[in-house]
Structures are given as structure tokens and as C-alpha cells.
Amino acid sequence: MAIKALDLFQAFKDGKLPKDEGYIVSSFFSERSKYSIYEIVAYSGVKSIYATAEGLTFQTDGNKLYILVEPASYFKKYEEPYLRDKNHIIPQRFSELEIFNSSNQTKVMVSKNPLVTYSSFTVLNPTGANFSLVFYNLPDVLDTLSSFFIQSLNKEAGVPKSDARKATSKIIESVKNFGIW
Numbered sequence: 001m002a003i004k005a006l007d008l009f010q011a012f013k014d015g016k017l018p019k020d021e022g023y024i025v026s027s028f029f030s031e032r033s034k035y036s037i038y039e040i041v042a043y044s045g046v047k048s049i050y051a052t053a054e055g056l057t058f059q060t061d062g063n064k065l066y067i068l069v070e071p072a073s074y075f076k077k078y079e080e081p082y083l084r085d086k087n088h089i090i091p092q093r094f095s096e097l098e099i100f101n102s103s104n105q106t107k108v109m110v111s112k113n114p115l116v117t118y119s120s121f122t123v124l125n126p127t128g129a130n131f132s133l134v135f136y137n138l139p140d141v142l143d144t145l146s147s148f149f150i151q152s153l154n155k156e157a158g159v160p161k162s163d164a165r166k167a168t169s170k171i172i173e174s175v176k177n178f179g180i181w
Contacts, residue, residue: 002136002138003016003136004135004136004138004140004141004144005133005134005135005136005144005148006133006134007131007132007133007134008024008026008056008123008132008133008134009056009125009126009132011134012049012051012056017049017134018134018136018137019045019046019049020044020045020046020137021042021043021044021045021137022042022043022044022134022135022136022137023040023041023042023043023134023135023137023141023145023175024039024040024041024043024123024132024133024134024135025038025039025040025132025133025135025145025148026038026039026041026123026124026126026130026131026132026133027126027129027130027131027132027152027156028087028130029128029129029130029156029157030087030088031128033071033073033074034069034071034106034156034157034158035069035070035071035074035088036067036068036069036156036157037066037067037068037069037088037090038066038067038069038149038152039064039065039066039067040064040065040066040067040145040171040175041062041063041064041065041117041121041123042062042063042114042175042178043058043060043061043062043063043121044060044061045060045061046058046059046060047059047060052122054122054124054125055122055123055124055125056122056123057120057121057122058120058121058122058123059119059120060119060120060121061116061117061118061119062116062117062121063114063115063116063117063178064111064114064115064116064117064121065110065111065114065115065171065174065175065178066090066091066092066097066109066110066111066115067108067109067110067111067149067171068081068090068097068107068108068109069106069107069108069109069153069157069158069159070106070107070108070109071105071106071158072104072105072106074088076088077107080093080094081093081094081097081109091115092111092115094109096111096112096113097109097110097111097112098110098111098112098170098174100163100166100167100170102159102160102163102164102167103160103162103163104158104159104160104163106157106158106159106163108153108157108159108163108167108170110167110170110171110174111174112174113174113177114174114177114178129156133148135148142172142175142176145171145172145175146168146169146171146172149164149167149168149171149172150164150165150168151164153167153168
């Protein structure tokens with residue numbers, strides 16, 4: 001069976017990072033609540049990858065998609081995501097996000113369109129419960145991403161499983177808009 005996904009930093013150390021094309025999913029979980037941020041980056045044609053003090057830098061263009069999970073108890077839900085403090089910020093406005101309300105009042109917000117990063121991007125070193133995974137661009141990669149997000153939204157972010165499935169379908173539709181390949 002082919003490897004579908006690996007821890008990004010371990011894959012780098014082991015020389016198993018796909019340079020042709022791949023998807024990187026990074027998570028940023030709040031220590032005090034279920035507030036979660038996911039970042040998906042699709043890349044291809046990597047010129048080089050190198051480690052820095054902050055993380056791994058990829059010299060190539062990339063397409064980024066943000067997923068923000070906001071629990072009902074979040075006290076600044078009225079504040080635009082791009083104006084929030086450093087632990088709760090994503091570089092987008094409400095009007096740039098597809099917003100899904102789950103049955104437990106958790107909001108899942110997904111970028112309507114990918115953001116393009118030109119020439120390079122850096123994936124930050126994970127801290128705490130955060131992680132970064134690389135998904136190989138295999139024929140079933142969208143199914144693999146779908147399974148991952150259903151599980152992670154449910155287990156880590158507290159989204160009810162049926163709602164996690166609905167939110168994941170929005171995520172996968174947005175991933176299909178990546179113009180990197």
C-alpha cells in the first residue's frame with residue numbers, strides 16, 4: 001500500500017517529501033478551547049526546501065486555504081478574522097469565507113478561494129498539540145483529505161460528526177479550486 005500522508009518534518013528529515021507536488025495541512029489548536037485553525041497549502045515544482053528557525057521554507061508557488069473553527073463560546077466572534085490576536089488570526093474577512101453553522105453552534109469557516117503565495121512559503125514548526133502533515137498527490141488524495149478532515153474536525157475541534165462531514169465537503173470543493181497543477 002502506498003504511503004498517503006506523513007508528518008511533514010519527519011518526511012523532510014527522512015528525505016521523503018514530494019518535490020513534484022503535494023498538499024500540506026497544518027493545524028493550530030487553542031490551548032483553552034476548541035478554537036482551531038487549519039491551513040492547507042498545495043504546491044508543485046519545488047526548487048528547494050530548507051529548514052529555518054521558524055520551520056520549513058519551500059521555494060515555490062503555493063495555494064493556501066484556511067479553515068477556522070470557532071466554538072460557540074468564543075467571545076470575539078463579531079471581530080473580523082484578519083483583525084484578531086495572533087493566536088486567533090487568519091488573513092481573511094468574513095466576506096471571503098464560506099461559513100457553516102453546526103448543530104452545537106460551532107462555526108466552521110472555509111476560504112471561498114485559495115490565496116496564492118508567490119516564490120516561497122514557510123510552514124511553521126508545530127508546538128503543543130499542533131501538527132503539519134504532507135499528503136502525497138495520489139489519485140485518491142481528495143478522499144484521503146476528506147477522511148482526515150472529518151476525523152479532525154470531530155475529534156480535535158469538537159464539530160459533531162454529521163456536521164464535520166458537511167463542512168468537509170465545503171473544504172474539498174475549495175481544494176478543487178487550487179490552480180497549482
